Amino acid sequence: MSAGRFPTDVYASRLRAAAAAAADAGLAGLVITPGYDLRYLVGSRAQTFERLTALVLPASGDPTIVVPRLELAALKESAVPELGLAVRDWVDGDDPYALVGQALGGGTPTTAVTDSMPALHLLPLADVLGAVPVLATDVLRRLRMIKDAAEIDALRKAGAAIDRVHARVPDFLRPGRTEADVAADIAEAIVAEGHSEVAFIIVGSGPHGADPHHECSDRELRAGDVVVVDIGGPYEPGYNSDSTRTYSIGEPDREVARRYAVLQRAQQAAVAAVKPGVTAEQVDAAARDVLAAEGLAEAFVHRTGHGIGLSVHEEPYIVAGNALPLEAGMAFSVEPGIYFPGEWGARIEDIVIVTADGAEAVNTRPHELVVVPV
Structure with a gap:
């Protein structure tokens, strides 16, 4: 074999x-x-x-x-x-x-x-x-959509590997370095931690964090920046990781911390909603409702998640209008985000697997805003 x-x-x-x-x-x-x-x-x-x-x-x-x-x-x-x-x-x-x-x-x-x-x-x-x-x-x-035991094992290994990369990210985030510099370090770490290659890297610092699909640029990191890092890649035999964490270079201001705490609750609520029989759109609503209650509905501009496996994006899609009931073995991201154009953005993403009575997250890095000392 x-x-x-x-x-x-x-x-x-x-x-x-x-x-x-x-x-x-x-x-x-x-x-x-x-x-x-x-x-x-x-x-x-x-x-x-x-x-x-x-x-x-x-x-x-x-x-x-x-x-x-x-x-x-x-x-x-x-x-x-x-x-x-x-x-x-x-x-x-x-x-x-x-x-x-x-x-x-x-x-x-x-x-x-x-x-x-x-x-x-x-x-x-x-x-x-x-x-x-x-x-x-x-x-x-x-x-x-319904992953077998071999696929679930592969997704767990991919999740653990990308967690090890995120554990290294704070060392890369230093004022004066460019987003591209950070992305290059992350690319090396993704392969070093067991992936066969890099699928994507997003390093969105400051105002670039408000663009959910920003990749990286020559913008230099600065003290006070909030930085969105969304990374992933295939892990043999080809099953993908995909995890986002948000970092703050230095202590964030009070309003950033307040809004981020709401986002964290929204992500937790969505994961808690996952179980067989619940529909994909109900998981999306669980995250969206928390943000809406705090006046942040307009800041959440994309679906809550996407399926993952051999492809980074596949069914099921966790989005309003998708009445598909979840079943044990489904695997998908839970990744609400908030974005403030011209200012900053944040996203928290885990890959979860539907179990007989809930959800198993394959990513276990802390969900708090990670403060990088200046």
Whole structure:
């Protein structure tokens, strides 16, 4: 088994579940090209090229991998060889879309494809099948939303790793250093603490903290700055961390401290609301209501959270209007923030996993405004 994937039986179980879901949906099967869905189902990190690579998963029958002969070596790092899947390789001049049609085995013409399939492949596949495929999102979304034990273990390890990075951040926050300087130190620490790479780094100091998606700049840190640090990356076998903490360079003024304390209560309220049966929008409302009661509703300008796994952002989304009931095994961020344009901002973010009776946070760094001595 490769260090970059789960044991083979994990993927075998996922393939069976995906085929059963396709059958329940009345589909001929699924056609999955490179992307997060393919990685989820067989552990493959293949990339999309002009030559078609696809997992063909019939609702009834054995799965097949259709792959260019020159890409065969890339399958060795996936679970495909150990799973014993049929491999149909092809060379330039062959019709790989016809191979997909053959592997589906006929029956209902309705086939579902991954939402990341390029039009370059979708259109000729539709010609061969005689119908435009539907998206496999509805078939796979529940499988990917409900994390299995292996995924939960991976998310815990990723959370612990990013916590170790946040523990080092105060040492990087010194007046006179730029946000870019701090980001470079954080990038090095993310990899040093066990991540395979950096997915994103936000260092928003002073007025830049009021921009939720600011990255970093050449602005120099100053005494009195409030600094938002939102960081994360994939931890093998590819499950992401994502955690935000807010720092103050020197003691904050009284109003900053007051507003931050409200934000902290809002984040706590949202985490406390998480349990099976509660809807995603109810968790969002739990955070929003605390802020609204203190006159800070307008300062909270984004959803409360997003699902996480192989992708940094995936379902479920913790947002108003999402009536999806939570289930044990779902994993998502809880990250309310407050933003005051031209002045400062703050955000507190943990990744939580829904348990049988509540929530388990994989991030355990203190939620208080972290004061960095000047």
